[in-house]
Structures are given as C-alpha cells and as structure tokens.
Amino acid sequence: MARDHRVGSYINDAPPFAQPILEHLRDLVHEVCPEVEEDIKWSMPFFNYKGTPICSMAAFKQHCAFGFWRYKDLVGGKQDDGMGQFGKLTSLKDLPPGETLAALIRKAMTLNETGVRTRRARAAAKPAPKPAPILPEDLATLLAMEQHAAARKTYESFTPGAQREYVSWITEAKADATRQRRIASTLEWLAQGKRRNWKYE
Known part of the structure; x- marks a missing residue:
C-alpha cells in the first residue's frame, strides 16, 4: 500500500535520534502487512488494517514510543499505561527483536480480520420479524x-x-x-x- 507523505514528513521533522527508529518501525509494519494503510491521528502516525488501527508510533523530545491498538488482546492481562508498551525508545537497541514485533503485528492483523467478520455478522444478523398476530x-x-x-x-x-x-x-x-x-x-x-x-x- 502507498505510504502517506504526512508520515514521511512526521519522521523528517522528528529529532535525529528518533528518525532511524521510526523508519525501522514503519518498514517493519509494511513488510509484515503489505496492505497496511498509513494515517495521522492525534498528531501521530497510525497504521490501519481492514479499517482499524493495528499500531501507532510517536516521537518526543528525548524518546520514541510504539504501541499496538489492541495490546491487551494481543498479550492478555492489563494494558500498559499509555502507548509506550515497549518503554521509552531512544535507539534501535531498545526495540524488541524484529520477529517478536512481526509476530505481534501478524496477531494484530488477525484480530482486525476477526473484528471485521464479527461486525459484518452482527450487521447481517437482523432480528427475526415478529410473527403475525393471532386474530380474535x-x-x-x-x-x-x-x-x-x-x-x-x-x-x-x-x-x-x-x-x-x-x-x-x-x-x-x-x-x-x-x-x-x-x-x-x-x-x-x-x-x-x-x-x-x-x-x-
């Protein structure tokens, strides 16, 4: 899927230490999910799949953050505070292994696919019409x-x-x-x- 120029501008405007982190995360998401769509929400890059976000990233003055939209469903348990589910990222070394992130991205894609099917099923499952009344x-x-x-x-x-x-x-x-x-x-x-x-x- 084509990349959104706004995300590119966001990365270019980020602090120098953050740019390689954001580029790496962006490339990884596209590699694992070729159908991903980029967007800017709440002034930060989001990656959407099947119309729903799977993850987002942000750059701050002294660190970056990366988080999954449905992190609680991905890993179970209570969701971490904020979007920095992997802590404050200051270099590529702070990131989990690529395969770990890739596995989470794939799982997030599956959750979105299931969610799309569930929404469609709910829309299709119209309530059964009430039967005709019994005539006096x-x-x-x-x-x-x-x-x-x-x-x-x-x-x-x-x-x-x-x-x-x-x-x-x-x-x-x-x-x-x-x-x-x-x-x-x-x-x-x-x-x-x-x-x-x-x-x-």
Whole structure:
C-alpha cells in the first residue's frame, strides 16, 4: 500500500535520534502487512488494517514510543499505561527483536480480520420479524365472510406490525360494546385500505 507523505514528513521533522527508529518501525509494519494503510491521528502516525488501527508510533523530545491498538488482546492481562508498551525508545537497541514485533503485528492483523467478520455478522444478523398476530375469533369470523372480502384482502396485505395495531386495539377494549364498535370500525377502515392510525398519517 502507498505510504502517506504526512508520515514521511512526521519522521523528517522528528529529532535525529528518533528518525532511524521510526523508519525501522514503519518498514517493519509494511513488510509484515503489505496492505497496511498509513494515517495521522492525534498528531501521530497510525497504521490501519481492514479499517482499524493495528499500531501507532510517536516521537518526543528525548524518546520514541510504539504501541499496538489492541495490546491487551494481543498479550492478555492489563494494558500498559499509555502507548509506550515497549518503554521509552531512544535507539534501535531498545526495540524488541524484529520477529517478536512481526509476530505481534501478524496477531494484530488477525484480530482486525476477526473484528471485521464479527461486525459484518452482527450487521447481517437482523432480528427475526415478529410473527403475525393471532386474530380474535369474532374478527376472524367476520373477515371470513364474503361481504368483507375487501377488508380481508387489505388485512392480509398488511405487515405483521400493521395487523397487530388493529388486533391490539380490539383486544384492549374493556367493555363489549366498545369492542364491537372497534370491530365495526376495523372492517370499515380495512375495506377502504386504511391502517389503524390512518387519521394521523
């Protein structure tokens, strides 16, 4: 992946002792993860993979720092304070062996890949739609009649949610007279192709 010129400028502007450290870390990340994308966040270089950071680096007046975005997941246990998970780096000798860092980079890549799959799986796992409500017996009997064929057709074309609005309205009636009035209104409105709350739409 192409290198971000802003990261190059950051390295060039760093103190002389820091430049070889930052260049080495940058080259190592690209070697292990050719698909890495560079970015500048919070005024420091970040290395992203699959849209999520895997590591970052920074230069200060007297030391450099390098850290992994999900260090706790990489090594287990409590995460070290700050981003300086490898201490204050003042020379290349302060860095862990290259293979140690490479192994952590590869593991961080795997974590990001797993995270991407997990997010996609969550997005794909839409909640199952609620089933259609059970029709009250008296309403079901009336809808089955030929004279209410238009109302029945409208009801059957509605989503379970729209059907539930009518069923709930009827079953919540406390008095039988109220229930009968609501059933009559339901049949009338359904025949006209209207939803329960059509007055407010």
